[in-house]
Amino acid sequence: MEEMKQRPAAKLTDDLRFDQMRVLGDLGRRYTIVNRFAEAEASHQDGLRLIDGFREQLESNKAAWNATAYLQLGMVAQEQRLWGKAKDYYNQALAIKVEYEDRHIQAATLHQLGMVAEEQRKWAQAKNYYKQALDIYVESKDRYSQAGTLRQLGMFAQKQRRWARAKQYYQQALAIYVESKDRYEQASTLHGLGTVAQ
Numbered sequence: 351m352e353e354m355k356q357r358p359a360a361k362l363t364d365d366l367r368f369d370q371m372r373v374l375g376d377l378g379r380r381y382t383i384v385n386r387f388a389e390a391e392a393s394h395q396d397g398l399r400l401i402d403g404f405r406e407q408l409e410s411n412k413a414a415w416n417a418t419a420y421l422q423l424g425m426v427a428q429e430q431r432l433w434g435k436a437k438d439y440y441n442q443a444l445a446i447k448v449e450y451e452d453r454h455i456q457a458a459t460l461h462q463l464g465m466v467a468e469e470q471r472k473w474a475q476a477k478n479y480y481k482q483a484l485d486i487y488v489e490s491k492d493r494y495s496q497a498g499t500l501r502q503l504g505m506f507a508q509k510q511r512r513w514a515r516a517k518q519y520y521q522q523a524l525a526i527y528v529e530s531k532d533r534y535e536q537a538s539t540l541h542g543l544g545t546v547a548q
Contacts, residue, residue, distance in 0.1 A: 371415060373399045375422065381425050390426045394419050417446040421459060428466060435467050454495075457486035461499055468506055476506060497526035501539055507544055516546045 378393035401415045424439035444459045464479030480503050488494040504519035520543045527535040 367400050370424075371397045374400070375419065378422055378426070382422075382429060385429070387426055387430050391423060393424065394423045409544065413446050413450050414452070417443045417452070417455060417543075420446070421455070421462070424442075424459075424462060428462065428469075431469070433466050433470050440466065440530065453486050453490055454492065457483040457492075457495065460486070461502065464506075468509075473506075473510065477503075480506065492529055493526050494532075495534065497523040497530070497539075500526070501535075501542065504539075504542055504546075508542065513546050517543065520546065 358366065367437060372520065374393045374397040378397065381387070381390035381393060383396045396455045397421045401412050402420065420439045424436045424443065425435035427433075427436035427439055438461050440459050444456060444463070447453075447456045447459060460479045460483040464483065467473075467476035467479055480499055484496060484499045484503070487493075487499060500519050500523035504516045507513075507516035507519055512544060520539055524539045527539055
């Protein structure tokens with residue numbers, strides 16, 4: 351890793367820069383998994399610096415890579431319960447995705463913003479983010495992602511003791527997981543339904 355950082359950025363071809371950026375992104379995700387957050391953040395920040403060095407003709411790719419790095423940095427901050435920092439990173443990712451009209455990643459980012467708002471007990475804001483994400487998934491006919499957001503809405507309603515609404519969301523998610531033949535997610539959603547019934 352240190353050897354990779356020692357190479358002068360000006361001497362990197364776009365291909366080498368791209369390879370390093372991917373390695374840094376992967377490394378950042380792996381550091382996050384093992385709770386080495388400082389290293390995760392440093393890897394993603396190094397990746398952002400590499401992205402800036404790409405030639406102008408790669409502008410739309412640069413935007414997508416930047417948005418991905420900001421999304422990952424948001425997840426690192428969220429894992430550490432640094433809500434303001436997570437929200438800032440997610441909003442940076444969202445702004446890029448709105449500008450370039452990448453609806454699917456907008457939805458994923460809105461879902462993450464919903465989770466941050468929920469952790470902060472900002473119920474109306476969380477619900478609004480989840481609903482926006484769900485609307486995009488419905489619009490794009492992404493049934494599987496709809497199920498994830500519906501289940502999250504079920505958990506959200508459950509926390510607020512809105513039992514009938516929680517049951518409704520869980521049942522909608524379960525129907526999609528059955529349709530997708532995803533037994534693991536079916537089990538998790540059935541567990542949520544059981545908790546609501548209890």
